[in-house]
Amino acid sequence: MNFSEVFKQSNQLCKVSPDGKYLATCVQYRLVVRDVSTLQILQLYTCLDQISHMDWSSDSLFILCAMYKRGLVQVWSLEQPDWHCKIDEGSIGLVSSRWSPDGRHILNTTEFHLRVTVWSLCTKAVSYIKYPKACSKGIDFSRDGCYMALAERRDCKDYVSVFVCDDWHLLRHFETETQDLAGLEWSPNGCVLAVWDSCLEYKVLLYSLDGRLLSTYSAYEWSLGVKSVTWSPSSQFLAIGSYDEKVRILNHITWKKITQFEHPSTINNTKAVSVCKRSSICLITYCQFLLLPAPDEICPLPVQIPVVKPDPDRANPKIGISSLAFSADGRYLATKNDNMASVAWVWDMQKMNLVAVLEHTSAVKCFQWDPKHPRLALCTGNAKLYLWSPAGCVSVQVPAEGGFQVQSLSWHCTGDSLILLGKEQLCLCYMETEQEDK
Numbered sequence: 001m002n003f004s005e006v007f008k009q010s011n012q013l014c015k016v017s018p019d020g021k022y023l024a025t026c027v028q029y030r031l032v033v034r035d036v037s038t039l040q041i042l043q044l045y046t047c048l049d050q051i052s053h054m055d056w057s058s059d060s061l062f063i064l065c066a067m068y069k070r071g072l073v074q075v076w077s078l079e080q081p082d083w084h085c086k087i088d089e090g091s092i093g094l095v096s097s098r099w100s101p102d103g104r105h106i107l108n109t110t111e112f113h114l115r116v117t118v119w120s121l122c123t124k125a126v127s128y129i130k131y132p133k134a135c136s137k138g139i140d141f142s143r144d145g146c147y148m149a150l151a152e153r154r155d156c157k158d159y160v161s162v163f164v165c166d167d168w169h170l171l172r173h174f175e176t177e178t179q180d181l182a183g184l185e186w187s188p189n190g191c192v193l194a195v196w197d198s199c200l201e202y203k204v205l206l207y208s209l210d211g212r213l214l215s216t217y218s219a220y221e222w223s224l225g226v227k228s229v230t231w232s233p234s235s236q237f238l239a240i241g242s243y244d245e246k247v248r249i250l251n252h253i254t255w256k257k258i259t260q261f262e263h264p265s266t267i268n269n270t271k272a273v274s275v276c277k278r279s280s281i282c283l284i285t286y287c288q289f290l291l292l293p294a295p296d297e298i299c300p301l302p303v304q305i306p307v308v309k310p311d312p313d314r315a316n317p318k319i320g321i322s323s324l325a326f327s328a329d330g331r332y333l334a335t336k337n338d339n340m341a342s343v344a345w346v347w348d349m350q351k352m353n354l355v356a357v358l359e360h361t362s363a364v365k366c367f368q369w370d371p372k373h374p375r376l377a378l379c380t381g382n383a384k385l386y387l388w389s390p391a392g393c394v395s396v397q398v399p400a401e402g403g404f405q406v407q408s409l410s411w412h413c414t415g416d417s418l419i420l421l422g423k424e425q426l427c428l429c430y431m432e433t434e435q436e437d438k
Contacts, residue, residue: 003430014026018058018413021037022042024056031051048074063078073108089108102145106119115129137183145165149162173211179197194238201218204216225243233330237252242321244320307340331349331374332376333347336367346376362381371411375415381405408421
């Protein structure tokens with residue numbers, strides 16, 4: 001494992017292009033584009049104000065920079081550095097900006113969610129979509145880029161509109177059976193749209209592309225409900241994390257629950273082989289032996305997981321499953337329970353059981369699966385990078401000067417490297433490949 005030198009960045013704005021060739025970072029009002037392989041600066045762009053959001057187009061030819069305070073969006077071209085585009089939303093303001101799947105349209109959401117404006121970079125045409133709902137995930141594109149689902153709120157009712165992305169005409173418009181729609185997400189195959197209610201009511205609804213209600217799932221009533229939702233890569237499973245500290249798995253045939261994963265405060269499983277502690281991580285591994293170098297401490301079961309009691313007087317209590325992520329092959333599911341914030345859980349989706357519990361000395365800030373292999377990267381806000389795979393786990397000190405603390409991370413699309421983000425810095429971690437080992 002090798003590390004690059006440290007570079008500056010602002011607001012965690014750092015992204016690799018979809019084709020994997022370039023690395024874009026924002027430093028205040030400047031946009032810096034580097035070659036991923038050499039980290040040499042290829043382009044340097046200057047925006048009109050500090051950048052709030054940055055994103056690549058799907059073909060890696062354009063970069064969007066949004067300045068929400070000024071209601072501005074600037075677009076830069078990699079092929080033609082002298083070309084640029086400026087979109088000014090004016091007094092109506094700007095709270096969100098994103099690319100369409102074709103990389104030639106920009107969708108801006110105005111303040112107070114009055115409308116979504118669709119700007120065309122090719123024809124300069126402008127389209128308006130009214131009544132977008134202010135919710136955590138109110139817009140989602142199908143994986144093939146053909147359709148856009150938009151959550152709407154009008155006349156005190158929730159609706160979903162499905163648009164065709166080629167020309168933005170309305171394909172379907174239907175009312176949803178929700179009290180206060182909180183989010184929506186297409187299945188990876190684009191056949192089913194999952195819609196879920198606010199945390200005040202446990203309700204998940206599955207709709208077909210033509211707006212038919214396929215199924216409704218509710219695990220319980222009269223308590224805080226859904227907190228996170230994610231699809232498996234194959235679209236066969238829908239994982240639902242809730243405030244009762246459980247993950248429920250629905251199957252794609254009957255849309256019924258096939259299993260649920262609980263997050264107990266005491267690990268006392270007879271299938272557990274070993275509990276290995278390090279100064280910074282404790283690994284509990286099931287159904288396998290793990291060989292670790294000294295001076296690891298082997299701890300007997302049961303193992304007590306540290307639990308933080310949430311404040312009942314505060315909104316959005318720190319309890320329940322806030323993070324769900326499937327591995328690229330769909331074999332594993334990683335979860336985080338907010339009142340056990342220092343622990344990440346890994347589940348086997350073939351055997352439907354717990355594989356590993358990764359306990360750290362501080363709260364897990366971010367975890368993400370390798371896009372090519374069943375390998376999980378984690379960070380906790382300290383100077384270490386943690387990796388888990390079915391073979392075991394490892395923690396690596398980031399050899400950067402000045403106390404580099406990893407706040408978040410993301411994989412390169414090849415799985416050969418990781419981008420590690422600190423508060424105001426970044427560095428790359430290069431993984432050793434099999435060819436290099438040979």
